Amino acid sequence: MADNYIPDNEPTTxxxxxxxxxxxxxxxxxxxxxxxxxxxKTLLETPFSMRLRSQTKTTARRHAHRTKxxxxxxHIQTSGxxxxxxxxxxLENILLTAPESSMVMPQPMVKPVxxxxxxxxxxxxxxxxxxxxxxxxxxxxxxxxxxxxPSGKRKKRLKLSVFQQGMDQGLSLSQGPLTEPQxxxxxxxxxxxxxxxxxxxxxxxxxxxxxxxxxxxTHRAVDVGAFLKxxxxxxxxxxxxxxxxxxATLPTDTLLEDTQPFSQPLLGRSPSVYHSPPYPSLSAExxxxxxxxxxxxxxxxxxxxxxAQLLVGKAEEVNALAMGFPNTxxxxxxxxxxxxxxxxxxxxxxxxxxxxLSMSEMKEAAGAQGSARAEEPETHTDVIETxxxxxxxxxxxxEPxxxxxxKDPADRTASPExxxxxxxxxxxxxxxxxxxxxxxxxxxxxxxQQFIPAPSLSSEPLEPxxxxxxSRVQTAGSRLRQDPYKTGLSHYAKLFRFYAKMPMxxxxxxxxEKCLDKYFQRLCDDLDVFAAHASRKxxxxxxxxxxxxxxxxxxxxxxxxxxxxxxxxxxxxxxxxPCAFSGNAVFPAQ
Amino acid sequence: xxxxxxxxxxxxxxxxxxxxxxxRVLKRQKPHLRLETNCDLLVHLNCLLFIRRxxxxxxxxxxxxxxxxxxxxxxxxxxxxxxKKSRG
Numbered sequence: 001m002a003d004n005y006i007p008d009n010e011p012t013t014x015x016x017x018x019x020x021x022x023x024x025x026x027x028x029x030x031x032x033x034x035x036x037x038x039x040x041k042t043l044l045e046t047p048f049s050m051r052l053r054s055q056t057k058t059t060a061r062r063h064a065h066r067t068k069x070x071x072x073x074x075h076i077q078t079s080g081x082x083x084x085x086x087x088x089x090x091l092e093n094i095l096l097t098a099p100e101s102s103m104v105m106p107q108p109m110v111k112p113v114x115x116x117x118x119x120x121x122x123x124x125x126x127x128x129x130x131x132x133x134x135x136x137x138x139x140x141x142x143x144x145x146x147x148x149x150p151s152g153k154r155k156k157r158l159k160l161s162v163f164q165q166g167m168d169q170g171l172s173l174s175q176g177p178l179t180e181p182q183x184x185x186x187x188x189x190x191x192x193x194x195x196x197x198x199x200x201x202x203x204x205x206x207x208x209x210x211x212x213x214x215x216x217x218t219h220r221a222v223d224v225g226a227f228l229k230x231x232x233x234x235x236x237x238x239x240x241x242x243x244x245x246x247x248a249t250l251p252t253d254t255l256l257e258d259t260q261p262f263s264q265p266l267l268g269r270s271p272s273v274y275h276s277p278p279y280p281s282l283s284a285e286x287x288x289x290x291x292x293x294x295x296x297x298x299x300x301x302x303x304x305x306x307x308a309q310l311l312v313g314k315a316e317e318v319n320a321l322a323m324g325f326p327n328t329x330x331x332x333x334x335x336x337x338x339x340x341x342x343x344x345x346x347x348x349x350x351x352x353x354x355x356x357l358s359m360s361e362m363k364e365a366a367g368a369q370g371s372a373r374a375e376e377p378e379t380h381t382d383v384i385e386t387x388x389x390x391x392x393x394x395x396x397x398x399e400p401x402x403x404x405x406x407k408d409p410a411d412r413t414a415s416p417e418x419x420x421x422x423x424x425x426x427x428x429x430x431x432x433x434x435x436x437x438x439x440x441x442x443x444x445x446x447x448x449q450q451f452i453p454a455p456s457l458s459s460e461p462l463e464p465x466x467x468x469x470x471s472r473v474q475t476a477g478s479r480l481r482q483d484p485y486k487t488g489l490s491h492y493a494k495l496f497r498f499y500a501k502m503p504m505x506x507x508x509x510x511x512x513e514k515c516l517d518k519y520f521q522r523l524c525d526d527l528d529v530f531a532a533h534a535s536r537k538x539x540x541x542x543x544x545x546x547x548x549x550x551x552x553x554x555x556x557x558x559x560x561x562x563x564x565x566x567x568x569x570x571x572x573x574x575x576x577x578p579c580a581f582s583g584n585a586v587f588p589a590q
Numbered sequence: 591x592x593x594x595x596x597x598x599x600x601x602x603x604x605x606x607x608x609x610x611x612x613x614r615v616l617k618r619q620k621p622h623l624r625l626e627t628n629c630d631l632l633v634h635l636n637c638l639l640f641i642r643r644x645x646x647x648x649x650x651x652x653x654x655x656x657x658x659x660x661x662x663x664x665x666x667x668x669x670x671x672x673x674k675k676s677r678g
Binding site: 496501521526539568569576 | 603604605606607608610611612614615616618619620622623624625626627628629631632633634635636637638639640641642644645646648649652658659660661662664665666669672673675676677678
């Protein structure tokens, strides 16, 4: 049946959602959880969701209408079942069904957990309903349904996002006991905070869905290889994180509260409030994002929990910092949203590609920390460079970093205080290398801050470079400026650009300056010869006229005065062409 | 000697001659020579014409090679021609 619906409903997001629901419905009966429907109906009447229930009813009617239009009565019944069954089951079904077409399925367990955690955290933060977290599972379905329905009414895009969120939430509900307020959180987040941010990521999501399925396998392969490689490095790193944990968590909380409604807070708070299961999933996602590098540490961290928190928290920190910047805020927030919604690995890969800016930064941050733990600056730079593979922006980032790698030793020798003069990200580097203690976290934050805008603005990465090498560049530049000869040549080179009336390469301009140099040499030689021939030591106008005549510039048709009139401004013309003034005076005197 | 600047096409070009620079160039190359009054202006004019021809040559060369941007090789090819033509 799903296949039949697909072609009909393709055009709009609403139709897409409906189609998804239909497919789910069809498959829900197969699933073991469908038996719950009766119980959930009773739940619907709970005081918490009176209006929600009404909304759900309306939605159910809508579904029925649609099915009728399609001409299938059985579907109506099924749709009713769906509403009764709660969105949780629906969402699960959707997730399961989607994988069928794709290969994403193998790790359904990990992904739902992460989603559930994310949702939980978001619920805590965003909505006052945090108290409701402890409510039994039964309620959530109603809330979820309500959230889904209103969102669908609002906007098409919002519908999609909400719907997917609901899906994820449903998964989380099935697996996680305490996720009840999710619906509220989602709704509140949608309403209150960032509609725009939601909108942007959503479209790519829908598009990406099919793509997600394809990509994951490759990622996993990379992860495995990386994991084996980096287990060793991480072992060293793991020891350190214990010290950092407090520092990392605190900043994340403060920053995140301000900016992000959704996922970030979760990570920061997760250690204190919630149980361990989320961490592994989150760490797994992180690993994916970091690709080869971070996978090792993340996997190791899964068991302890705290180290994983550290990594995640740091990454989140970066995000929070990024939020400060208007340009990047949208993309980053989109990421955060996407994380819970999507299956994680495959989705993140796509995100990386699309939103390479923020993600690359995240990766770099993680990579930097990992390398710092390894305490090998050289390896650190290499890793970062290798990581910066996907986008041009990353390449740009890699540039400054690679160059910074050279400078690192010098910086290291210098005291941190002196480092304050140097650009911030260098400081961060220094700190990382010098000391792995808590300050590194803040340093990383600064580092991120500087870097986040960089990808968006190509010029940014260059800035630190110039700042880093101020002395050399300035000396060279000053020398150029000090040399009047070069400046004069450059002046004429600019004129060349004007006359050429075409775009030029800088090399071409340099070449022009060379030509001008030769030209002036020859000119002086010629003038010398002319003056010497006339047994003079003064170069006169005649000499120049003769020169121009020999050059073919001045001919019988075109006199020198004509050229002067054509090419020189009036002030100079007055000086060169004798003209009669009042009082029968001729200036300049001949 | 007011500063004269004219807006030429899209770009604003300084039309003021770097007279000091021109004098200094000659002085540096031929310390025993001195330029007559306003001769530097003619040098400037000569230089302008040279650059103009060079630019036109380079442009035609670039167009011949179906290149939208003047590259150094085009300038080099034009310079060979123009330096030969501008022999005194």
